[in-house]
Each structure stands twice: as structure tokens, then as C-alpha cells.
Amino acid sequence: MENEVVLLDLWASMYGMRVRIALAEKGIKYEYIEEDIWNKSDLLLQMNPVHKKVPVLIHKGKPICESLIAVQYIDEVWNDRSPLLPSDPYQRSQARFWADYVDKKIYDLAKKVWARKGEEQEAGKKEFIEALQLLEAELGDKPFFGGDKLGFVDISLVTFYSWFYAVETIGNFSIESECPKFISWAKRCLQKESVANTLPNSERVYEFLLDAKKRLGIE
Amino acid sequence: MAKSEVKLLGAWPSPFVLRARIALNIKSVDYEFLEETFQPKSQLLLQSNPVYKKIPVLIHENKPICESLIIVQYVDDVWSSGRPSILPADPYDRAIARFWATYVDDKLFPAMKSIAGAKGEEERKRLIKEVEEGLALLEDAFNKITSKGNNKLFFGGDQIGYLDIAFGSLLGWLRVTEITTGVKLFDQVNTPGLVNWAERFCAHAAVKDVMPHTHKLLEFAKTLMTKLAPI
Numbered sequence: 001m002e003n004e005v006v007l008l009d010l011w012a013s014m015y016g017m018r019v020r021i022a023l024a025e026k027g028i029k030y031e032y033i034e035e036d037i038w039n040k041s042d043l044l045l046q047m048n049p050v051h052k053k054v055p056v057l058i059h060k061g062k063p064i065c066e067s068l069i070a071v072q073y074i075d076e077v078w079n080d081r082s083p084l085l086p087s088d089p090y091q092r093s094q095a096r097f098w099a100d101y102v103d104k105k106i107y108d109l110a111k112k113v114w115a116r117k118g119e120e121q122e123a124g125k126k127e128f129i130e131a132l133q134l135l136e137a138e139l140g141d142k143p144f145f146g147g148d149k150l151g152f153v154d155i156s157l158v159t160f161y162s163w164f165y166a167v168e169t170i171g172n173f174s175i176e177s178e179c180p181k182f183i184s185w186a187k188r189c190l191q192k193e194s195v196a197n198t199l200p201n202s203e204r205v206y207e208f209l210l211d212a213k214k215r216l217g218i219e
Numbered sequence: 220m221a222k223s224e225v226k227l228l229g230a231w232p233s234p235f236v237l238r239a240r241i242a243l244n245i246k247s248v249d250y251e252f253l254e255e256t257f258q259p260k261s262q263l264l265l266q267s268n269p270v271y272k273k274i275p276v277l278i279h280e281n282k283p284i285c286e287s288l289i290i291v292q293y294v295d296d297v298w299s300s301g302r303p304s305i306l307p308a309d310p311y312d313r314a315i316a317r318f319w320a321t322y323v324d325d326k327l328f329p330a331m332k333s334i335a336g337a338k339g340e341e342e343r344k345r346l347i348k349e350v351e352e353g354l355a356l357l358e359d360a361f362n363k364i365t366s367k368g369n370n371k372l373f374f375g376g377d378q379i380g381y382l383d384i385a386f387g388s389l390l391g392w393l394r395v396t397e398i399t400t401g402v403k404l405f406d407q408v409n410t411p412g413l414v415n416w417a418e419r420f421c422a423h424a425a426v427k428d429v430m431p432h433t434h435k436l437l438e439f440a441k442t443l444m445t446k447l448a449p450i
Contacts, residue, residue: 050322
């Protein structure tokens with residue numbers, strides 16, 4: 001039943017995109033509800049009272065918050081198809097480690113680039129590139145972090161690619177020139193329907209970010 | 220299983236190391252505990268955790284696993300048959316346990332840790348309030364989770380589980396914080412569920428021999444503060 005699975009989300013959220021990709025990989029039909037994050041709905045406040053953030057996956061009326069927790073939940077419930085996490089415990093621990101690394105680093109470092117100026121921004125650019133290069137090293141020669149197919153780490157990371165144009169434009173630098181391998185991996189992911197149908201247009205994201213900066217009072 | 224096949228690199232005061240120890244105890248896994256020396260960080264630490272250079276690091280069959288909650292899940296995955304489970308069986312219960320464990324790491328622990336270094340009374344009060352609010356949320360979560368089943372002993376049911384480990388590992392440091400701030404964070408009026416849970420947790424067979432004594436942590440904290448104090 002379609003409304004058995006509901007996703008409260010924001011089209012530009014790289015966290016929400018992770019859940020959408022996971023649902024698409026599993027072929028799960030769901031109801032998508034666009035949240036106005038500048039004017040949060042009662043539903044959101046009810047479903048995620050602790051953080052009041054999207055995405056929130058709602059399954060049979062029960063909320064699951066935090067994108068990577070939701071992705072794992074999807075993998076565990078719909079465990080009869082397209083596994084997102086490896087079955088080997090060690091590989092699984094490594095997948096969790098790198099997805100957690102993405103969560104700890106990528107957003108904050110990207111924000112240093114789009115929200116700061118001068119020296120702070122320069123430092124942000126350097127650290128952001130270094131983080132991507134560390135991920136490139138971890139990818140190695142594999143087509144995906146998940147090996148031959150898209151996995152947990154790919155899903156947790158590729159969604160940030162939709163924000164690269166915005167970050168590059170504001171930061172006035174080229175990510176591809178420093179991290180060509182990362183970009184070719186991202187484009188490989190985009191050949192997958194689940195990713196291609198989820199990632200929004202980069203220019204739209206840039207407009208969204210400019211608007212967000214204004215609303216948040218960031219120069 | 221040979222004891223040296225499983226090594227845990229850690230330090231006795233660390234609540235994160237404690238999580239790994241409790242998990243290994245629940246599974247009755249023999250392991251070699253290696254106390255990290257720091258100043259400087261050992262070669263083993265730098266090699267086995269090059270990304271963060273932090274403890275704990277579990278080394279199993281010469282392969283390192285880093286990040287305490289990832290270690291706990293790994294231990295649960297590897298030593299699964301014939302031993303108590305750490306994560307709940309139901310996917311929704313797992314999501315809830317993970318949610319609150321993440322909350323402890325992302326919100327509760329950083330707030331608690333920052334109290335000692337707070338600049339001024341206002342910031343100190345704000346952080347203490349944040350910790351109190353966090354504990355109130357966990358009290359509420361405890362009541363919700365335990366009201367579902369017949370066993371009201373732990374977040375994990377009749378045995379300690381993932382969230383018990385994630386949160387319970389902080390109890391020593393929460394007590395130290397109560398002593399150093401003079402503020403009772405846990406009490407029978409506001410958090411009766413947690414007060415009783417904490418007692419049971421600390422008395423649990425998998426916990427009692429590895430949980431550091433509060434007075435030792437307090438001594439350690441005082442030494443740290445002296446070292447970090449501006450000259």
C-alpha cells in the first residue's frame with residue numbers, strides 16, 4: 001500500500017536523497033511529502049520532536065529519523081532484494097565506518113566553504129578536498145565503495161555531489177581538478193536510475209543555497 | 220578462540236572503550252586489553268586508526284575496527300550464534316536504539332564534556348540545562364521502550380543491549396559531572412526510571428568489573444584539568 005511508506009523530506013536535502021535512493025534501489029513505492037523547512041509542519045514536529053529535521057521516514061505510521069538509520073531500516077525490512085550493506089561483518093563494519101566519516105566531515109567542511117570568507121574559506125576548501133581525497137583512496141580501483149554495485153557508502157556520499165556546483169561557484173574553485181577520481185565515481189553512480197532520478201539539478205541547488213544563506217543571514 | 224586473536228586498544232577512563240569491553244563481555248569473548256600510552260600515541264594506534272588516531276580500536280584477526288558503536292555492532296555481528304544479542308531483533312526497535320545512541324554521541328556527551336571548560340557561569344548553566352533536557356528525553360524513551368515489553372529492566376529488555384551500552388558507558392562521567400558541578404543530574408523525582416536502570420546496569424555481570432570507579436575518574440579528571448589549565 002502506497003501510504004504505508006511516507007517520506008517527509010526537502011528536495012534539496014542530501015540526507016533526504018539518501019533515503020530516496022535506498023527506497024528506489026529496493027523498488028519501494030512511497031508517498032513523498034515536501035516539507036517547507038522555513039515553516040515546519042505539525043506533522044514534522046510530531047514525527048521528529050527531538051531534532052525537528054527532515055528526512056523522516058514513516059512506515060505504518062511510525063517515524064524513523066536520521067537518514068543513515070532510515071537507510072539501514074529500509075535494508076533490514078526489505079531484506080529480500082538489493083542488499084545495501086555487505087553481508088560479511090568486517091565489510092559491514094568498514095561500510096559503517098566510512099558512511100559515518102561522511103556524516104562527520106562532508107557537510108561541515110562544505111559549509112566552511114559556502115558560509116565563510118577569506119582565510120576561513122580557504123582553509124575550508126583545503127580540508128574539504130583532503131576529505132574527498134581520503135575517500136578517493138578508500139575507493140581505490142573499485143567501481144563503487146560497495147564493490148561491483150552501489151552500497152551504503154555510495155548512497156551516503158553521492159548525494160553531496162548535487163551540492164558541488166554550488167560549493168564550487170561560491171568557493172570559486174574546481175573540485176574535479178583536485179579530485180578527478182571522485183567525480184568519475186559520482187558520474188558512474190549517476191548512471192544508476194535510483195541516483196539519476198533522485199539527485200536534483202545542481203543549478204537549482206545553487207539557487208536554493210543562495211536563498212538559504214539570505215534567510216540565515218550569512219553573507 | 221585464542222585470546223590474542225582479539226585485541227582491544229584502549230584506555231581505562233574512556234567511556235567509548237568501556238562500550239567495547241561490555242560488548243565483548245556480553246558475548247563472553249576472550250580478548251587482550253592493550254592500554255594505550257599516549258604522549259606520544261603508539262605506532263599501533265597510528266597504524267590501526269590512521270583516520271582519527273583515537274581509541275578504542277578493536278583488532279580481530281589482525282584487522283582493525285574503529286568507532287565504539289561500530290565496534291559494538293561488529294561484535295554483535297561476529298559472535299551471533301548461541302550468545303545473547305546486543306541489537307534488538309525487530310528493525311523498528313533497532314532504529315530506535317540507534318537513534319538514541321546517536322543522540323547520546325551527538326548531543327548528550329558533547330554537552331556534558333563541555334561543562335568543565337565552559338567560559339562563564341551563563342554558558343555553564345546553559346550546558347547543564349542541555350544535559351538535564353537530554354536526560355529527560357532519555358527517561359521518556361526508557362519509559363516508552365520498557366512499557367512495550369514485559370521486561371522493564373533495561374532498554375534492551377531483560378538483558379542489556381545496544382542503547383544500554385551506548386548510554387550506560389557514560390554513567391561514570393555523568394557522576395563525575397554531578398560532583399564537579401554540584402548539580403544532581405539524575406534523581407528520583409525527575410528521572411526515576413533512569414536512576415533504577417543505572418543501578419541495575421552498573422551491577423550487571425558484563426559491566427561491574429570493567430566500569431571504572433567514580434573516584435578514580437574524578438582523580439583522573441582533576442589531573443586532566445591541571446594539565447589543561449593555562450599557565
